[in-house]
Amino acid sequence: MTDRTIAVDYLARVEGEGSLRLRLEGGKAKEVELRIFEPPRFFEALLRGRSYLEAPDITARICGICPVAYQMSACHALERALGLRVVGPLRDLRRLLYCGEWIESHALHIYLLHAPDFLGYPDAIRMAKDHRATVETGLALKQAGNAILELLGGREIHPINVRVGGFYRVPPREELETLLPTLEAALGAAERTVRFASGLPFPRVEEAYEFVALRHPEEYPMNEGELVSSEGLVLPQERFEEAFEEVQVPYSHALQARRRGGGAYLVGPLARFALNHDRLPPKTRRVVEEIGLEPVVRNPYRSIVVRAVEVMLACEEAIRLIRGYAPPERPHVDPPGELAGASGAAVTEAPRGILFHRYEIGNDGLIRAARIVPPTSQNQARIEEDLRHLVDARPDRTDRELTDACERAIRNHDPCISCATHFLRLEVERA
Amino acid sequence: MAVRPRLAVWKFASCDGCQLSLLDCEDELLAVAGEVEIANFVEASSAVAPGPYDLSLVEGSVTTPEDARRIQEVRAQSKHLVTIGACATAGGIQALRNFQDVEEFRRAVYARPEYIATLATSTAIRDHVPVDFELRGCPINKAQVLEVIAAFLHRRRPTVATGSVCAECKRRGVVCVVVAQGTPCLGPVTQAGCGAICPAYRRGCYGCFGPQDSPNTPAWSSRLGELGLAPGAILRIYRTFNAAAPAFRAAGDAAVQEGG
Numbered sequence: 210m211t212d213r214t215i216a217v218d219y220l221a222r223v224e225g226e227g228s229l230r231l232r233l234e235g236g237k238a239k240e241v242e243l244r245i246f247e248p249p250r251f252f253e254a255l256l257r258g259r260s261y262l263e264a265p266d267i268t269a270r271i272c273g274i275c276p277v278a279y280q281m282s283a284c285h286a287l288e289r290a291l292g293l294r295v296v297g298p299l300r301d302l303r304r305l306l307y308c309g310e311w312i313e314s315h316a317l318h319i320y321l322l323h324a325p326d327f328l329g330y331p332d333a334i335r336m337a338k339d340h341r342a343t344v345e346t347g348l349a350l351k352q353a354g355n356a357i358l359e360l361l362g363g364r365e366i367h368p369i370n371v372r373v374g375g376f377y378r379v380p381p382r383e384e385l386e387t388l389l390p391t392l393e394a395a396l397g398a399a400e401r402t403v404r405f406a407s408g409l410p411f412p413r414v415e416e417a418y419e420f421v422a423l424r425h426p427e428e429y430p431m432n433e434g435e436l437v438s439s440e441g442l443v444l445p446q447e448r449f450e451e452a453f454e455e456v457q458v459p460y461s462h463a464l465q466a467r468r469r470g471g472g473a474y475l476v477g478p479l480a481r482f483a484l485n486h487d488r489l490p491p492k493t494r495r496v497v498e499e500i501g502l503e504p505v506v507r508n509p510y511r512s513i514v515v516r517a518v519e520v521m522l523a524c525e526e527a528i529r530l531i532r533g534y535a536p537p538e539r540p541h542v543d544p545p546g547e548l549a550g551a552s553g554a555a556v557t558e559a560p561r562g563i564l565f566h567r568y569e570i571g572n573d574g575l576i577r578a579a580r581i582v583p584p585t586s587q588n589q590a591r592i593e594e595d596l597r598h599l600v601d602a603r604p605d606r607t608d609r610e611l612t613d614a615c616e617r618a619i620r621n622h623d624p625c626i627s628c629a630t631h632f633l634r635l636e637v638e639r640a
Numbered sequence: 641m642a643v644r645p646r647l648a649v650w651k652f653a654s655c656d657g658c659q660l661s662l663l664d665c666e667d668e669l670l671a672v673a674g675e676v677e678i679a680n681f682v683e684a685s686s687a688v689a690p691g692p693y694d695l696s697l698v699e700g701s702v703t704t705p706e707d708a709r710r711i712q713e714v715r716a717q718s719k720h721l722v723t724i725g726a727c728a729t730a731g732g733i734q735a736l737r738n739f740q741d742v743e744e745f746r747r748a749v750y751a752r753p754e755y756i757a758t759l760a761t762s763t764a765i766r767d768h769v770p771v772d773f774e775l776r777g778c779p780i781n782k783a784q785v786l787e788v789i790a791a792f793l794h795r796r797r798p799t800v801a802t803g804s805v806c807a808e809c810k811r812r813g814v815v816c817v818v819v820a821q822g823t824p825c826l827g828p829v830t831q832a833g834c835g836a837i838c839p840a841y842r843r844g845c846y847g848c849f850g851p852q853d854s855p856n857t858p859a860w861s862s863r864l865g866e867l868g869l870a871p872g873a874i875l876r877i878y879r880t881f882n883a884a885a886p887a888f889r890a891a892g893d894a895a896v897q898e899g900g
Contacts, residue, residue: 226651248653248703249758250734254744259876266846270733270881273657273779321663321684332685334673341670348666355664363837365664366657366779367848370841377843540842616686 227624229596229615230460236604238597243589243619244460256579261287261570262373268566268581269367274317274625277310277358278559280371281432282566282581287373289447290553290570291544298537299375300432302361305385305530306371307431307557308523309357312395313365314560315478315516315523316354318623319402320347323513326617327409343405346398350520353395356388357527375541385531392528399521400496406517407500411510416595418507419468420480421587423558429488429522430481431558437484438474439505446556449565455582466587473590476562477622478515479506490529493522509595509621516623548574559584561625585624592622645694645793648680650714652700652707653734653762657779658725659683659699665782672786675793691717695792697785701727701762703734708759708768715769722788723765726778726881730850733778735762735884739892764884773798778848778881781833801832804852805845809836817844824867826877829855829887846880851887861891871900 226247232240252271259267264283269276281303288295295303320343321333330336337344355365361380362368370376423434423446436444436452444452455464468474486504489497497518506515554567562584569578595618606614649659663669663684679689696718702708715721723729731738738761765771775784775798784800791798801808805827809816817823817839825844827836831852838845851857857878864874875895878888892900 248707250653250703250762251737255733255736255740260873263876263880267733267880270655270657270778273655273660276655276657317660317663325686331687332678332681334670334678334685335687337670337673344670348669351664352666355666363841364779364834366660369838369843369846372843376841377838378841 227461229619231596231600231611231615233600233604238600241593241597241600242458242460243593243596245589253579253581256568256576259576261291261568261574261576264568264576264579265371265373266367266369269371271581271583272625273366275310275314275559275561276367277306277362277371278557278564279566279581280368281307281557282555282559282564283568284371284373285432285555285557286553286566286568287570288553289555290551290568291373291548292551293374293542293544295375295542298379298535299541301530301534302376302379304431305357305527306361306368308527308530309354309361311431311523311560312354312399312520312527313351313358314354315520316347316351316402318560319406319513319516319520320344320351322623323516323620324406324409326620327411327513346401346405350395350398350402353391353398353524356391360384360388372541374543375537375539377540379536379540381536382534385534389528389531392524392531396492396521396524396528399517399524400492403496403500403514403517403521406514407502409513411508413508414510414598415507416509416598418479418591419471419474420483421474421476421563422481422484423556423563424484425488427488429485429490429519429526433557436556436563438468439480439483440471442468447554449554449556449563449582450567450580453565453582453587455586461589464582464586465590466582467590473594474587475591475622476584476587477512477560478519478562479509479512480562481558482506482515482518489518490522490525492525493518496521509618512621512623548572550577552578561585561623562587583625588622588624592619592624595621644675644677646679646689646692647676647789648691648693648696648714648718649678649683650680650696650698650700651683652698652711652728652765653703654700654725654727654732656683656699658728658777658785659697661724661780661782661785662697665786668786672789676789692719693717694719695789696721697788698723698728698765699725701731701734701764702768703759703762705759711765711768720772720792721765721769722773722775722792723771724775724785724788725780726776726848726850727762728765729774729776729885730882730888731762731764731884733881733883736879737762738884739879762884775800776831776849777833781835784833802853803832804828804855805830805832805834805836805839805849808832808834809839812836812840814839817842818863818867822867824864824869824873824877826860829857829860829891846877847888848881850882850885855887855891857887857891858894861894871895871898873900874898875900 268279423430425434565582826847
């Protein structure tokens with residue numbers, strides 16, 4: 210058992226291309242390398258010389274699964290540079306758009322990518338043969354999220370309506386209200402999803418994560434808030450780079466983030482919920498209490514439950530935002546006076562966790578420098594630690610079992626490799 | 641049960657958005673899965689069946705030596721090969737590197753550039769292997785991808801919009817943003833297919849479906865100049881998501897000549 214080399218072709222049901230190499234010595238994980246070989250696309254470089262107004266459209270193309278996250282972080286960072294404040298109905302419409310992306314992205318992961326692991330199918334299509342109603346619930350939820358993106362964003366993938374300072378066009382109230390019946394039905398489907406997910410069979414695992422997320426004084430964080438961690442970090446979000454650094458590893462096209470002077474940390478649903486479980490809207494809070502979900506979930510497999518909770522809160526929030534909406538006078542705000550060279554940074558909560566953008570712009574409004582730290586590159590090192598623990602706990606597994614277990618453990622974190630830089634190839638070496 | 645045609649979905653350098661468009665067909669996904677065998681779609685299934693495949697949908701552009709080799713393999717295993725999206729059809733946003741020094745790009749993004757294997761250019765799939773049909777868009781329109789699959793199942797040519805975004809915009813009854821607002825727009829030179837969404841949201845088209853069949857870019861560039869766009873801004877508008885598509889590349893080069 211201790212002298213083996215295994216190469217498995219790819220990890221499926223994740224967004225992006227990567228591979229995993231495990232080297233075992235004496236039944237212990239010696240090397241664990243999550244390799245991301247998604248071809249680099251050099252976004253930070255190709256943003257230079259572009260107008261600041263192009264940044265939301267260009268950075269959206271980093272990821273087809275969470276383009277709104279890129280648009281939001283880009284807008285907030287540039288608005289900070291330009292001294293713009295987006296408040297009132299424009300702010301509410303942004304949060305509504307983000308709710309749409311959270312619903313769409315999480316429903317995709319819960320039902321099409323993650324649930325097949327728990328129910329023992331290779332994919333949702335085969336799962337649908339035995340669990341058709343379940344898969345249809347998932348597709349309907351996903352469609353509800355997409356309905357928000359389509360109405361407010363113009364289309365589901367790479368929305369065209371997001372602009373630095375607001376939107377190109379804002380909907381009249383009656384147009385937004387057409388979403389309400391769909392979202393009311395989605396809220397019910399989301400509650401059923403929370404109950405479905407909490408009843409799945411989970412391996413018993415506890416990980417000692419350092420969680421990092423935004424925290425907002427009143428609401429569950431999406432666009433705004435301070436950076437906080439379960440180890441006591443509290444930092445204004447624009448100062449992200451003071452607490453976190455990225456290191457390059459020879460086996461990956463994605464940079465890996467670490468706490469400065471510390472180690473790996475976790476962002477995403479588990480982190481957000483652990484740090485913000487007291488910020489749930491009322492209906493979602495009641496369901497969370499009814500199922501007895503603990504405020505800090507350290508079992509990565511149970512992230513599917515937390516994702517479902519976030520779908521429900523996003524549906525609840527979306528309904529609240531639409532009911533309270535009165536259209537703004539203008540679809541966007543513009544920079545006051547002449548542009549002056551400036552820099553600005555921002556963090557927003559992408560479905561997979563915090564997403565940092567920083568820009569420097571010149572007097573001509575053109576971008577001089579850009580820096581982007583996506584959630585998956587932040588989680589990469591912590592996913593490797595999960596895998597190390599998994600291998601060490603059960604080194605007697607066969608290669609096939611180990612491979613399956615590792616793929617599942619990776620999917621727990623919904624890695625978006627297109628962001629970080631698509632399939633995963635698994636190699637296990639045993640010496 | 642009759643043998644169903646075998647579908648494969650492949651990814652090259654891209655954002656995954658075009659293959660996600662397939663999963664975004666929420667109302668049709670299970671029906672499509674009944675008509676074709678989804679034999680290889682790694683993003684959606686861990687059951688990957690070996691080729692050959694009857695229809696391959698290819699997303700993404702070729703940017704690494706390994707991918708230049710892999711596309712040959714994909715073609716060899718595929719009876720029909722359809723490219724989906726601006727990356728596979730024109731090189732995508734990442735083809736902006738074709739106009740710049742990729743070495744310098746690599747250093748700007750990564751501290752240790754020697755770890756990164758990349759080509760100096762991002763190229764369309766057609767530049768490497770024969771392609772049976774190309775679907776445009778950044779991202780593709782999901783109705784169009786369903787049409788491609790349906791056409792393939794019925795052994796006919798796909799019917800997708802041709803002509804310009806302008807024609808689509810007029811059919812939608814949208815007020816022209818150029819005429820009414822003086823907003824720069826690429827609608828007259830861009831292929832239809834999106835539904836003219838940008839003008840419908842009161843912004844100019846940014847050309848994400850690439851050049852239409854017979855775009856008069858010289859005339860349109862001079863009109864963009866009259867609307868107040870400097871040569872640098874005209875260059876940027878052509879050099880975005882379909883920068884390496886021949887008509888847009890030429891229009892960009894002309895803007896450079898003008899001082900852009």
